[in-house]
Amino acid sequence: MRLTGSQLRCVRGGREIFAGLDFTADAGEALAVVGANGAGKTSLLRLIAGLIAPAGGSVTFVGGDDDLSPAEQAHYLGHRDALKSALSVMENLAFWRAALGGEATNIDAALNAVGLDHIAQLPAAFLSAGQRRRLSIARLLAVKRPIWLLDEPTSSLDANGQAMMADLMRNHLSGGGVIVAATHLPLGIPARELRIGATA
Amino acid sequence: MTALIALLRRDIQVALRIGGGALIGVLFFLIVVVLMPFAVGPDLALLKKLGPAILWLGALLASLLTLDRLFAADHDDGSLDLLTMSRTPLELICLTKAVAHWLVAGLPLIVATPILGLLLNLDGDATLAVALTLLAGTPALTFTGMIGAALAVALRRGGLLLAVLVLPLSIPVLIFGVAASNAAVIEPAGFGAPFSILCALSLAGLVIGPLAAAASLRHGLD
């Protein structure tokens, strides 16, 4: 499996963010997208996720399901949590497991892996920022998709949380998955660097 | 299919649990209807004549106010991003959200109509007619409104713009809804034509609404 971006051009609000961007990520590989603020790290992730249409170039995923677009085979962990405060931890996760589509896994195991199984019935309104982040991460485990697009995956997480995330990422890679992560901080796993924007 | 059912369940659960749930729309409907006699005068004969119109206007405005949050809530918390990445077509997702909205916002209005009909001195036939036309017409209001909600999703004063965009498009539904209600009371033979057109508008909305809403959402996600 290989995720490829060729000659990608991104235009937001009339301003060209980046152009002529190429990258590849093979199965088991992690790509760390680095660059200054506003360089376009989030834009690149959103572009691969199909949330932004590229002004030029294309994103292809070879070796996955040919009937699906790369976006439909990807998980996107953005800045926002996509959680409903009125629903419980379990209900939130169960919803995304059903709604996203793909190979669903055991919910309890997913909650266990992120350390939230003891508060499964708690309304999401009572979660701390770190716990909300963990619940979002559980979403990546609840449904299996080969591509993980992570925007600042370690934000809001304490040291334990960051170690947990590193473990999960390692598992995903050893299972043949691909990770593209935008980050300021070290990911905690070996990753190839993709720099966006002018070098300092 | 499971995805759509899950979405339907979630939207209904969230709507029922927060912000007063289904009852707040009914409450607004009640207040609007109660305001009318203060504006128009307590003349029962006049209220009886205006009854269907007042009920329809109240339903239209109540429906409009709840449409604002149809997509805005999901947009704000990032759910909309993930829904576009699901393996279910966005058009079907929009359709499901519209159905959830109608069940939570439209259906209670219809259920409340008989009580409000009493306040406006409507007799049984008239009230039944209004309820029936609302049943046939409120889906059209939801589907048309959904288009405006999708267009205004990312805007801050979205609520007002939504109303400005949606209300002109809702005029045919209002015309035929009230006409059918009045016809049912005055001259039952004249009920069929406007009522069928009302149903046709809802069916047309069923198709056009989700298509236009999905297109708007896709273009607006940047």
Place this chain on the structure above:
Amino acid sequence: MTLIDLANPTRFLSLTAKLLPWLAAATAILLAVGLYQSAMAPDDYQQGATVKIMFIHVPNAWLSMFVWGVMSLSALGTLVWRHPLADVSAKAAAPIGAAFTFLALVTGSLWGRPMWGTYWEWDARLTSVLILFLMYLGLIALWRAVEDPSRAARAAAVLTLVGAINIPIIKFSVDWWNTLHQPASVLRMGGSTLDKAFLIPLLVMAVAFSLLFITLHLAAMRNEILRRRVRALQMQQASQPRA
């Protein structure tokens, strides 16, 4: 020169720069001719001289619909073919269409005063034009509410097309509603079988107003292209490092 060449904004600017003076002149001449012919036309046996408001009112009403059609084509250009000038065309046309609609309403209202005795009557034609006017205003509001021009263009395109589908429905429903609630006076707007004395000035005025629209539209498109260039330059300046 093919239509595709026209897609280039620079080409468009230079072409229209040459074309506009001629169009403006032709418009002015035709309007003058039309107005003269309208003034010379005989009085209506029932309405007297006031029927001549028709020569301004009717072309404006036709144009209010025609402009929505032009915007719908532009909308297709934006959504389907991503034609670069389609956005500009749609945005430029909206206020002009709104103005024609407003003129139709005002002239219709002025015409109504001697005919109906009031400035406003919930007559089927006037009511549907009023709704059309509201839709134009809503569209303009949408253009202005969305910050990013290309996002605004796509949102406006969807609304324009939805509106286009709705306009026949609205006209039909308002006509139907009006026959249900037929006002007391029966209207005779010069009759459907127009005498040649009326028909020719009317057609001349219609063509004149159409030319007016084309001239104004092209001029507005030029302004919009220049406005976008200024914006691009400003943004470029903003992203420059401090000197």
